Amino acid sequence: MPTQVRTIAHYDLDAFFVNVECLKNPKLKGKPLLVGGHSDRAVVAACSYEARKFGIRSAMPMRLAKRLCPQATIISGDMESYSKYSHLVTDIIRNNVPQFEKASIDEFYVDLTGMDKFFGCQKYSQELRSKVLKETGLPISNGLSINKLVSKVATDEAKPNGQLQIPFGEEKSFLAPLAVEKLPMVGPKTTELLNQMGVRTIKTLSEIPMEMMENLMGKSGIELWRRANAIDDSPVVPYEEQKSVSTETTFESDTIDVRFMQSQLIKMTEKLGFELRQQNKLTGCITVKIRYADFNTLTKQCSIMYTALDSLLIQSVKDLFQKLYDRRLLVRLLGIRFTHLVPGNYQISLFDDTNEQIRLYQELDHLNFRFGRYLVMRASGLL
Structure with missing residues (x-):
């Protein structure tokens, strides 16, 4: 019996x-808008499409973003509101699809396999998009x-507020002309390496x-080859x-040693x-x-305020x-x-962090993940 072809929708x-x-x-609609800390050492957590026209991107130092677009409006992040709207969208999707995965605070995968015979997957996914926009006011x-x-890459190509279906059998031809950095898991360093090899598409x-x-990048090279060939x-x-x-x-023994x-x-x-942080979660x-x-x-x-930053968590615990x-x-x-957990990571939560703080935490977590959870810790926790 032939294997049923899957139909996977990605929403962002x-x-x-x-x-x-x-x-x-x-009043902020249509203006260059930056969400993040106000200090020059903070980073951009998110930016509007109007701001992106000036070359601004997420995780960019705020100092550079302000230089690129001095007229941009800067707003401190409000994770409570973002969590509220994320839950609203999650509930809409949960109530309208058979099975879904919440990949982050604003990203979802939906398995629509087998629904073509009843509704038509493209029509159904379009109706779900419209429902989210109508009930929350948020474009998706x-x-x-x-x-x-392929669905995730298609979503990126459909933005903003669009939809793109890649017909069965056309996955490789869809990916082929795109730049290598359009593939998930291809970051700046991998892009630079591939470009040096003459690999740009x-x-x-x-x-x-x-x-x-595989010789070049080990297991990551195999996975990258699979993705380039639309295999997932x-x-x-x-x-x-x-x-x-x-x-x-x-x-x-019982103690009074503070x-x-x-x-x-x-x-x-x-x-x-x-x-x-390993689960990409924040606590509120x-x-x-x-x-x-x-x-x-x-x-x-x-x-x-929703966070996964040790310094903020420790201060609250002490208090x-x-x-x-x-x-x-x-x-x-x-x-x-820790309760009231929501999906999230450094860039979308630490609105007043500096770039240096984010890199420090990422390096510390990398060391602890690689060599053992308690390899690096605060001296004050060693008494």
Whole structure:
């Protein structure tokens, strides 16, 4: 029995943060708009299409962006609003499709395989786009093909607020004339390497023998060759929203040593922060738990600006601990829980971070991921 051809739709909210800000303040519509920190050392978290005409891109230093477009309006990020609208879109998609994957705060994959005989996949995906726009006011673009890879590239080509279907059998010819950097997983360094080899289009990349790509880049070379040839078997992973991440520690002996307890809180916070960043998640609520020697257990929580940055998380944890701890009593256990989790990463959350801070955290996480979770940590967490 022949294998059924898949039909995968990809949806991406156009300039998501910018359009949310325009919904909140319609006067911003049509203007060069930058979302991010106001200091020269901050980075651009998002920018409007009007700002992109000046060469501005996400993750660009704000100093450079202001130089390219001095008349741009700069707005601090509001993750609470972005999370709210992301949930609205998620609920619309959840209620209208059989299976979907939420790839980020503003990006979705939908498996429409088998629906052609009932509705027509292109028509159905178009109706879903229209429904999102009508019910949220947010423009969303859509690509449709036999796999996630080609659908995502099609969405990028359809932006802004467009739809593009790649007919079965035309996947390679669609990708062929595009620049290599249009392929997912091809960043600036890989682009530079390929360009030095004379490889500028996906067609040229697809014609390089797979063995040569493996010798050049290892397993990544094989995957890059597969993508250039429009091969992608990855499934649409059903979306299940994670409710929380948490950790706790029970001391070998009850203690009133505040410095020791604070060091343990720092260590636990770093552990959870690392876990959030590995999952591309942000937290908007922190809970600290104390269990005293008499087994009386108390908790205190606070809402925060959505983040996965250790320095902000640690400060909030310390503040909660100070409000919660009764210095006259021995402590048996400490616990921390992060809730109100949303998809997100450095560039879309750390609006007041500097480029240097972002690179530092990325390098630290890279070391801990490669060599062990606790290879690099704050000295204050080692008491």
